[in-house]
Amino acid sequence: MRFVVRAESRGRIRVHADITRMSLDEADVLEYYMRSVSGVTNVKVYDRTCDAVINYSCSREDVTEALALFAFSDKARSLVPEHTSRVSDREFENRLVNRVLVRYGRRLFLPHSLRVAWCVYKAVGFAAEGIRSLWQGRLSVAVLDAAAITVSLARGDHDTSSSVMFLLGVGDLLEEWARKKSIEDLAGLMALNVDKAWTVREGVETLVSVSDIQAGEQVVVRMGNMIPLDGKVISGTAMVNQQTMTGESMPVRKAAGSYVYGGTVIEEGECVYIVDKEAGSGRYDRIVNMIEESERLKSVSESKAANLADRLVPYSFAGTLAAYALTRNVQTAMAFLMVDYSCALKLSMPLAVLSAMRESGRHRITVKGGKFLEIVSQADTIVFDKTGTLTNATPTVADVIAFGGNNSDEMLRIAACLEEHYPHSIANAVVEAARSRGLEHEEMHSEVEYVVAHGITSMIEGSKASIGSYHFIFEDEGCKVPDGEEDRFDSLPEEYSLLYLSISGTLAAVICIDDPVREGVQDVIRELREKGFEHIVMMTGDSRKTAAYVAAKTGVDDYIPEVLPEDKAEYIRNARQNGHKVIMIGDGINDSPALSEADAGIAVNTGAAIAREIADITVEAEDLSTLLILRDVADALMRRIDMDYRVILSFNTMLIALGASGIVTPATSAMLHNLSTIGISLYNMTDLI
Secondary structure, three states: OEEEEEEEEEEEEEEEEEEOOHOOOOOOOHHHHHHHHOOOOHHHHHHOOEEEEEEEEOOHHHHHHHHHOOOHHHHHHOOOOOOOOOHHHHHHHHHHHHHHHHHHHHHOOOOOHHHHHHHHHHHHHHHHHHHHHHHOOOHHHHHHHHEEEEEEHOOOOHHHHHHHHHHHHHHHHHHHHHHHHHHHHHHHHHHOOEEEEEEEOOEEEEEEHHHOOOOOOOEEOOOOOOOOOOOOOOOOOOEEEHHHHHHOOEEEOOOOOEEEOOOOEEEEEEEEEOOOOOOOOOOHHHHHHHHHHHHHHOHHHHHHHHHHHHHHHHHHHHHHHHHHHHHOHHHHHHHHHOOHHHHHOOOOHHHHHHHHHHHHHHHEEEEEEEHHHHHHHHOOOEEHHHHHHHHHHOOOOEEEOOOOOOHHHHHHHOOOOHHOOOOOOOHHHHHHHHHHHOOOOOOOOOEEEEEEEOOOEEEEEOOOEEEEEEEHHHOOOOOOOOOEEEEHOOOOOOEEEEEEEEOEEEEEEEEEEEEEEEEOHHHHHHHHHHHHOOEEEEOOOHHHHHHHHHHHOOOOOOOEOOOHHHHHHHHHHHHHHHOOOOEEEEEEHHHHHHHHHEEEEEEEEEOHHHHHHHEEEEEOOOOOOHHHHHHOOOOOOHHHHHHHHHHHHHHHHHHHHHOOOOOOOHEEEHHHHHHHHHHHHHHHHOOOO
């Protein structure tokens, strides 16, 4: 497609597409295509003018070359997410413009008598809402609005009542738009994709891209993994965590005949199901519904604001009656009706929280509810899992030491065959090592069994194969070291994490995992301490020697080695009972109990699906400095909420005083009140840091 450069400056260019018109869908295609270009930092496409403003940090030639290659092709369209906010933004924009044009059109072209009739007609709706609220025994803001409009009409002040209704309508429209946009942005972040899944094709389990799975195919999902698509179970039994779909806190049993939803996670067991819906059908909409209905969005501050707003309404009426009793002046009394605290308090707080959640998302932090940001701001204790969290998210296989005359490549191939079904950073390292050595394999084992925090067992060619920790292989499984190889076993390198593979009860190989501490972790730990965390603890299933080494490298306050999942959860439970606000950060299936027990559980995004599902917050695995950003956003949110309280209470109190003293008219008070509410709400939609 041909583009013409309209204007440019350093790192910014505005171009015009050489087409007669651009649809909303085409604007999305161009925007997301340019966003995919390396070095492009921001893109804004204006469909009405067919213009695009592009900010970039790469070379100008990279941008112009990408534009020259652009076309509305299927490949470009595939870059656009299932849902974008462009259509809803245009819908609300048109509604707002139409509302303004209709109002001023009536004032210009309708005679006075018809304008009065229209005003009375609209007032009936507000009066009905106020009466309905009173009938339900509630003195709400609807009663205040109805009283202010009715009194204005009774006094013959139709302009004031019309202005009040117009501003209330604009405020409601902006509130609806702001909340819908924030929820859509959040839902887009939570609608996580699953890249690959196991399908049964010609009787063999095959790992394929989810986008290639068709309706009617069979998919196998095991413990700890995410169900990629909707469908009906045909075999197996599983306990499924479907909180992101339905809000249920407890896992639900799924057996043959049960329906499972894409995006939910198996906590226990495994199942085979037939795909009913292909990728991209329904998950986003279900998440939107869950967010809208879920109380998890509500922080303590939001609930406090709503309660305070409700408590203040009776005082507004009391002030109205007192002012009239003292002055016998209706206009003075109306100052209390035209201004209330409820609108601003009830609207601004949720918008501030939703904005904080959206801003977190831009830093690749997914927050599932406002209350968790509040907890992050208040927390004084943070507990880290070691492997895949404090240590590198992508550990590597340093060596494979075979025992019993086995071939090291063959042992690595078997290990990868077992490990690939249960993704974890260590398992991923084994699978990647086999792939890099060209050790491809077909499924050679029977059903695999995962023992949380211990290892995996299965049958291979009639022999039992087990892979896992020292405790699992030698104590639980009772495996032996081959005769005559005890010295080799005793001299295994101590600088690595060790993974043990046994076949038929005999040690077959030891896989040495290089699991280095993440770069920059020590700085992150130090800055977390500076930001108010008093206790920073590391827990791991590794030996005391390995744990002590990592603790010294990272700078944590304390470490607890050789722990099982229940030990992690017990530690956090005790800390909470002692009055601490605790955050837990982990990535594996074995971290799930601790993530659930913490005040706020944080999972890294490369970890097990069950950890991401149970966690309240998900952060970028490659850069733990996102934890610092999360704390900054949470602290900034609490500061903004405190400021909102002060501004709303002081400004509206001032308006009441000015109205009661006769300095401003009721219409002016209503206008300033509604404009301040809109202004605070729009401010609360801006970034916090």
